[in-house]
Every structure is written in structure tokens, then in C-alpha cells.
Amino acid sequence: MKKYLEDLRQELVKQKLTNKEIEEIMADHEEMIRTAMEEGLSEEEIKAKFGQPKQVAEELADNDQVEPDEQEDNNDLVLWKTFTVEKDQIKVNVNLISEDITYQLSDNNEIKVYYEGNGKVDKYEVSYEKNEFKLYAPKRMGFHFSFNKSDGLRFLVELPKHVVVEEFKHNTVSSDSEIKNLTVNQLTINTTSGDLLIKNNQIDQVKLNSVSGDCEIKDSKIKEINFSQVSGDGQLTNVTISGDFKVNTVSGDLEIQNVSCDNFEIRSVSGDVDGKEFYPNKVTLKSVSGDIDIKNKESHYIEIVKKSTISGDINISR
């Protein structure tokens, strides 16, 4: 039965399950097969009873998918462009000024771009070439910047469910942006005053720069976060970070609830961190007056790697 277990492990790795999942599933199967052998089943009988490892792995991977929720209704919007995607990996590159935008999943293998509002949508550059989706606001000449939101536009971009966005670049001045239900390798966001919501995504690396926009990350699985803000506030709720979580803030505060990560590193002038059910393995604080407050119900050892602050402090309590 060694072969069965070896095959199973291979299939689980192929399905990109996390190491923790794989170990749990392997342990369960070792136990079940051992029990079958103890009960005197022959190799053939065990084979028939257990079936194909590939099938188990696929079913388990299906289970593991983050269920898409709260997709935004696109009925009232105008469907503007569609592009058929044949590859599994695409790039997304978006540059906007003040147009609000939402990204979510489409119901087929097409990228769909919807809009609403009276702005001049035909002035926008939109394309899908060489696996890269681009949406660019028209370049404005001179100083005729229009911040008049009334004739502004709002976009809804839907991406196929099966694709992984290997590179996702989103630059905006004052657009409010929402990213929902996606799988992304590298997400880079730059915003000046636009607010940002990242909800229900699986992301490897997040790089987030915000000047005064507020950023919220919810219900997501992320490997690494690099978060930089000046005066905007940050909020993280129900986020599993398997690697490091690095923050740079001047005066923006950070509210963290139900979050775990390996290394939590923060540089702050006066921004505070308020954590509830926040379980980092290690903490590093560099601040002038910024504090870290953590209140956890479960006991969890948090190593304080470094603390250099003038009047700030780290408080961990239960």
C-alpha cells in the first residue's frame, strides 16, 4: 500500500494544497489503510475500497476552494468589453484616476468589463494582449485634471474563475477599489486617497501603498504582506498570513482581528496597532510614539524580537 500513499501525496501536491493539509490528509489515510490491513483485507480488496488517489485529491481540492461570496450584481451596468482567456495565468495592469472599480469572478472563461456613469468611456485604453489585461485612464494634458465625480465612471471587471493572476498591478489616485474572490500571485496596489477593500482572496504576495486611503483586508489567505501607509488607516479581519507581515505607517492606525502570521514587523511614527485575536509568532516594533496592543483569548507565545521606541510600548494581554 506504500504505492497508494506515495501516489496520493503526489496528487495532493499537484492540487496545490497547503503542507499542513497534506500532512493531515496523509495521516488520515495511513490510519485508514493500516486499519484495513489489521482487519485482514488483501491488497486487492483495499485497492477496490479506496479507489483512485487522483479522485480523492481532486475532490479535496474542490472542497478547499474559497467559496465566492457577495458577487456584485452586474445587471444595472453596461457590458463594455469581453476578452476570451485561454491560458491559466494572466496579468492585470490597471491605471485609474478617480473611477471606482470592483474586481470579481466572471461566470465563464471571459474577462468582462462593465461600466456605469456618464464619463467618456471610449477615451479609455482597454486591451487583452499576450495574456495581459490593461485598463488605462486617458492621459490628461496639462493641468486640466477633472475631479468632478458626477460625470465620473465606475468599472466592474470580472476575471475567469479558473485563472491565477500572476501579476496584478493597480494604480489609482482617488478611486475606491474592491478586489473579491480572486487568486493572485503578486498583488501591487498604489493609491493616494482612494479606499481599498480586499475580500475573500488567495494571494501569495501583497504590496500595498496608500497615502490617505483606508485599506481593509478581509477573509483572505495570504503568504506575505508589505503594507505602507501615511495617514490612512488599515484594517485586517480573518486573515491567515503564512509568512511575514510588514507595516510602515506614519500616523495611520492598524486594527487587526483574527489574524495569524509569522513575523510581524512594524515601523511607525505615531500610528498604533490594536490587535484582538492576533497571533504573530514574532514581533518587531520601531516607533516614535506608536504602540502595539494585543488582546488574545488563547495563550500563544509571541517572541519580541526587537523593540526600539521613544514613548511607544508593546502590550500583550489575555
Place this chain on the structure above:
Amino acid sequence: MNAQFKRGIIELCVLSVLVEKDMYGYLIINQLSDYIDVNENTIYPILRRLTKEDYFETYLEESNEGAPRKYYKMTEKGFTYYLQLREEWDAFIGGVYQIINQGGKKNEEIFRRFKTRISKTETNK
């Protein structure tokens, strides 16, 4: 059988055997495969998903053969879910039987009634 439909039924079966008592994985598979044509690769993913959704808890217990086994135990949430699913199932399957029994219950009877009806339409022509 439609895979999605089958999965729903197996889910109900897994819940049903665990209402009775706590069981380890292999025993659950045995209990089901004794009665229906289903194997581990269908049951285990369902078992794992229901556990993730907090319908079951697990604990380890030593066995006579040596190595400890992982037991699945139904939670209150699981029980509520089971009742709801069971009710839906009973209503659905009751309705299905009403429909399929319209032509008679036993094969011979169905055949006899069908034949008389056919011959009637033949003579009417």
C-alpha cells in the same frame, strides 16, 4: 448517477451513521460500502469537509491493535444540520415514490397494466 446528487446522498449517509455513535474513518467507509456502491475517494472528502464546517469534532483513541485512531463525533451544529437534511430528503424521496409508483409497484404489475393500456389504444384505432 449525477455526481453532485450522489454527493448529497452520501453526505446524508455519513451524517446518519454518526448520529448513532462516534466512529473512526475506516469504520464509516465500511458501514456505507456494505450497503451502497461507494468507495473511500468519495466518502473521505465529504467527511473532511463536514469536519471543517464544524459538523464533526475529532479525537484520538487507542485501539486494541495498537496505534490510536481518529474518531469523528457529531456536534450540535451537525445534528441540527442532519435534521434539516433528513427532513428535506424524506419529503423529496416521498414525492419521488409517489410519482414512480403511479404505474404500479411491482414489475409484473407495471407490465400487465402497461400491456392492457397499449392493447386498448390499439383496438381504438
